[in-house]
Amino acid sequence: MKRRKKCKKWYLFSITIFVLGINIICSACGKEQNQNSIKSLDSNKEKESRENGVFYELQTPSPETISIQEGVRINKLRKAKERELKGKKKKESKHSNIQNKVQQEKKQIDESYFNDAVFIGDSRTEGFGLQSGLKNITVYTEKGLMVDTIFTNQPVVIDGQRMSIIEALQKQSFGKVYIMFGINELGWVYDEIFIKKYEKVIDAIKESQPDAVIYIQSIIHVSGEKEKNSDMSNEKINRRNKLIEKMAKERKVEYIDLNKVLTDKNGNLYKEASVDGVHLNRTYCQIWKNYLLENTKK
Numbered sequence: 001m002k003r004r005k006k007c008k009k010w011y012l013f014s015i016t017i018f019v020l021g022i023n024i025i026c027s028a029c030g031k032e033q034n035q036n037s038i039k040s041l042d043s044n045k046e047k048e049s050r051e052n053g054v055f056y057e058l059q060t061p062s063p064e065t066i067s068i069q070e071g072v073r074i075n076k077l078r079k080a081k082e083r084e085l086k087g088k089k090k091k092e093s094k095h096s097n098i099q100n101k102v103q104q105e106k107k108q109i110d111e112s113y114f115n116d117a118v119f120i121g122d123s124r125t126e127g128f129g130l131q132s133g134l135k136n137i138t139v140y141t142e143k144g145l146m147v148d149t150i151f152t153n154q155p156v157v158i159d160g161q162r163m164s165i166i167e168a169l170q171k172q173s174f175g176k177v178y179i180m181f182g183i184n185e186l187g188w189v190y191d192e193i194f195i196k197k198y199e200k201v202i203d204a205i206k207e208s209q210p211d212a213v214i215y216i217q218s219i220i221h222v223s224g225e226k227e228k229n230s231d232m233s234n235e236k237i238n239r240r241n242k243l244i245e246k247m248a249k250e251r252k253v254e255y256i257d258l259n260k261v262l263t264d265k266n267g268n269l270y271k272e273a274s275v276d277g278v279h280l281n282r283t284y285c286q287i288w289k290n291y292l293l294e295n296t297k298k
Contacts (some may be wrong), residue, residue, distance in 0.1 A: 110293050111133075111134060111135075111293075112136075113176075113293065113296075114134050114136065114137045114176070115136045115137070116174055116175035116176065117137055117138070117174060117175065117176040117177070117178060118137070118138040118139070118140060118169075118172075118174045118176070118177055118178070119137060119138070119139045119140070119141070119178045120140050120141065120150075120165055120177065120178065120179045120180075120205075121141050121145065121179060121180040121181060122141060122142065122143065122144060122145040122146070122180070122181065122183060122184055123141070123142075123143040123144070123145075123279060124180060124183060124220065124278070124279055124280070125139065125141045125178075125180050126139065126141040126142075126143065127279050127280060127285060128280070128285050128288060128289070129141065130285075131280070131281070131282040131285040131286070132285045132286055132288065132289040133285075133286055133289065134289060138172075138174070140155065140156055140165045140168060140169075141155065142155035144184055145181070145184070146181060146184045146185050147181045147182075147185060147194065147197040147198045147200075147201050148197050150164065150165050150166060150181075150201055151164060151166055151200075151204075152164060153165075154167075156168040158171060158172075166204050166205075166208065169204075169205060169208040169209060170208045173209065173211070173212075174209055174212050175211075175212055175213065176212055176213045176214075176215065176296070177205055177209055177212045177213070177214045177215065178215045178217060178292070179201070179202070179205070179214070179215065179216050179217065180216075180217040180218075180219070180220075181198060181201070181219075182194070182198075182219035182237070182240055182241075182244070183219055183220070183222075183232070183278065186231065186232050186233065186236055186237070186240075187231060191239060191240055191243060194240060194243075195240070195243045195244070195247060198244065198247060199247055199251070202214070202216070202247065202251050202253060203251070206251070206253070213254065213296075214253040214254065215253070215254045215255075215256055215292075215296060216244060216247070216248045216253055216254065216255050216256070217256050217258055218241045218244065218245075218255070218256065218257045218258050218259055219237045219240060219241055219244070220237075220258050220259060220262055220269060220280070221234045221237055221259050221262065221263050221267065221268055221269045222234060222237070222268070222269050222277050222278055223268050223269045223270075223271055223273075223274060223277035223278075224266060224268040224271070225271070225277055226269075226276070226277025226278060227268065227277075232278070234267050234268060238267075241257070241259075245257075254296070256291075256292065256295055256296070258288060258291060260291070261287055261288075261291045262280070262284060262287065262288065270284070
């Protein structure tokens with residue numbers, strides 16, 4: 001009887017030891033699996049950060065788990081990335097400064113082309129002289145000036161003496177002459193009269209400036225709104241521009257069509273180019289200037 005009791009106790013003790021052993025083994029395996037999962041997750045984060053080129057944004061492990069070697073490695077990566085970004089910004093800044101310098105030099109060279117130029121015309125040309133940004137040009141203009149009154153009106157003063165534009169040209173010498181007329185003459189009924197008087201203007205300028213390059217600029221269109229509410233017609237402007245272009249060819253002078261850059265797809269002056277639909281604002285005067293630079297004889 002006693003022997004049976006001893007066997008029973010030994011049997012229960014063996015089972016208890018066996019169960020405890022199984023629990024210990026399972027617990028150890030679970031811990032190892034969790035650690036492997038954490039390492040895999042950290043590895044994926046580091047891989048993703050490397051692919052994005054962001055090494056220094058890796059989350060730093062807590063002080064309890066980070067090793068000295070790992071801390072040194074992360075710190076080195078962080079500093080390397082900071083140096084790389086600093087060098088990149090410095091290089092971009094240097095490149096930007098060089099580009100700005102080149103553009104400024106190009107602008108100075110290009111705009112100096114106008115230093116020996118005279119611009120002749122009405123209030124549109126007057127606005128160009130004020131808002132184009134050109135500093136060293138000569139501008140002979142008058143509000144309301146036309147191809148007939150250029151011979152009689154006296155808007156120019158030289159040495160205290162008032163005179164007409166044609167008279168002023170006879171006293172000076174220019175390398176280039178830019179001319180624009182036609183907006184004030186839209187009320188004239190006959191195109192033939194307009195172009196004949198314009199021819200006289202060109203002949204007089206050629207006589208007084210025999211060595212100058214002469215540019216006749218097209219009549220700039222008006223806005224669609226202006227066309228609706230006035231007697232200014234873009235159709236009429238187009239018709240007269242064809243006559244002006246033909247005249248330029250016959251007189252062997254240059255013709256520049258400004259409407260290529262100042263007109264929308266409907267054939268009207270851009271709405272944002274002008275407050276009154278006729279006279280150009282600063283932005284579009286500078287577009288006008290740039291177009292002249294690109295399309296004039298060098």
